[in-house]
Amino acid sequence: MSAPPRPRTERGRLLAVLVLAVAVTAFTATVPLLRDFFDLRVYYGTVHTWVHHGGRIYDYRVPGTSYGFTYPPFAAVAMLPLALLGRTTAIAASLLVNLAALAVVLLILAGPDRRRHGWYRWALCLCLLALFEPLRDTVSFGQVNTVLLALVLADCRLLATGRGRWAGVGIGLAAAVKLTPALFVVLLLLAGRRRAAATATAVAAAATALAVWADPAASRFYWTGALWDTGRVGRLDYVSNQSLQGVLARLGETGRPLWAAVVLLTLGVWVWRSRRAVAAGDWTAAFALTGAAACLVSPITWVHHLVWLLPSFAVLLRAGHPRTAGALYAVLCTSVVWLWADDASGPGGFLGGNAYTWISLGLLLGLPTGQSRADRPPLARSARATAPAPSPLRPATTAVPDQSEPSSSGVTAAATGFADAGVRDGGRSPSSEPTGSTCPAAAKPQSSRARASSYTVNPPPA
Secondary structure, eight states: OOOOOOOSSHHHHHHHHHHHHHHHHHHHHHSSOOOTTHHHHHHHHHHHHHHHSOOOGGGOOOTTSSOOOOSOHHHHHHTGGGGGSOHHHHHHHHHHHHHHHHHHHHHHHHGGGGGGSHHHHHHHHHHHHTTOHHHHHHHHHTOSHHHHHHHHHHHHHHHHTTOGGGTTHHHHHHHHHOSGGGHHHHHHHHTTOHHHHHHHHHHHHHHHHHHHHHOHHHHHHHHHTGGGOGGGTOOTTSTTOOSHHHHHHHTTOOOHHHHHHHHHHHHHHHHHHHHHHHHTTOHHHHHHHHHHHHHHHSSOOOGGGGGGGHHHHHHHHHTTOHHHHHHHHHHTTTTGGGGGSSOOOHHHHHHHTTHHHHHHHHHHHHOOOSOOGGGSOOOOOOGGGSOOOOBTTBOOOOOOTTOSSOOHHHHHHHHHHHHHHHHOOOOOOOOSSTTOOSSOOTTSOOOOGGGTTOOSSSOOOO
16 A cells, blocks of 8 residues: 555544545435445345245345346355344345455455554545445445455465465355356466365355255256346346446447457456466465456446456555556546446447446456565575674674685675665436446336335235
8 A cells, every 4th residue: 555645643634534534425425326225135035035935036026126136046045144134134234244344355455564554544445445336336235246255365365375275265155156256266277276276166066065955946947047047137238237248238249259259368368467477476466367357258247246356456556556556446436337328339438338347458458467576575684694783892803805714794795785685427316227326227127215125025024
């Protein structure tokens, strides 16, 4: 983290944080508006219908909409605790879980220097994160993206610190909940971490088998049909879909061969760049590149899925590119893509309506790989290489050029020199699209605030 300009006194810093917090609160309460915890309502209604009413997982629909559960069956199993909660408690639990997951993500990305940043920098960081559209949408939709990112980055931390015995567990669990994190298993194979890849695969398989045992019919339906039906998730050409498939769909190119060719090219670039990052020992960059690639090649990448880009900004800051990180981050806070929600045609729609896709692509192509100077351990200076201060009992000596043995001061000068060289938008109505942000899309309705408390056809008592 680069040092921000800060007031000189604690009172001044506290005042600056309070002013920024008020501004951020005003922005998030008026400009983007909340998403009514729509995705959480899907999870809650699905689990309650399944457990308390004998319904089937993939038959549930949020009242007034055509949207239901779209994740693998294990995700429903993992969300079974929702069956014990009331509606308001479920929302509170979602907020707490997302905040806890975000704390884990920040601690991992900050690395060993996290204690040096101080409360002021962390407070500024939290205020800036509140503006990040993918993150604020994840929270206000009640999504699980931050939790999955924390699980994956936990494995990144284990690999980076040489404690890879349990590496792969987090990736396996994340891949069993959503398919996108499965690309990290491929990263482990590219890096030669076969044990970690095997662990991730085994965990994902065991979780999937548990779901088969819990509901065989739901598992059969998902893996043989629902998985391949992207129409159940939403329109490919909707502006919230910031994947390569979304770009092509908005251009009117819906053929699979062209999309497959673009995906293969993107994966080729990802393989080349991620292998270089792993070879340099930079696991954070390798995981960041994989997150960006996953967002690009996934058929549907809603805006809230772009929390997978957060590691990229940590890499940029650590590599000494704060201006680049700040500029890209600012774009992802603006909700700019929604200016073309109704019509993404023309050069403006191509550039602006796909702005987040271009950021993902730029990060994949240009993210620095290799440890930055700040991450490289300084060369240890040996105690023997430092000459003791002269004393009356042992005066300092002067080296003689033609001595057969080097003097201690000569060794000190060489060691000291070597060590020194090494150390150097306007207010809009809430979206009617479950994956939307600030601009409505009439073709894909979402239930209104009047229906926000409806979770099941026969809601269970809170």
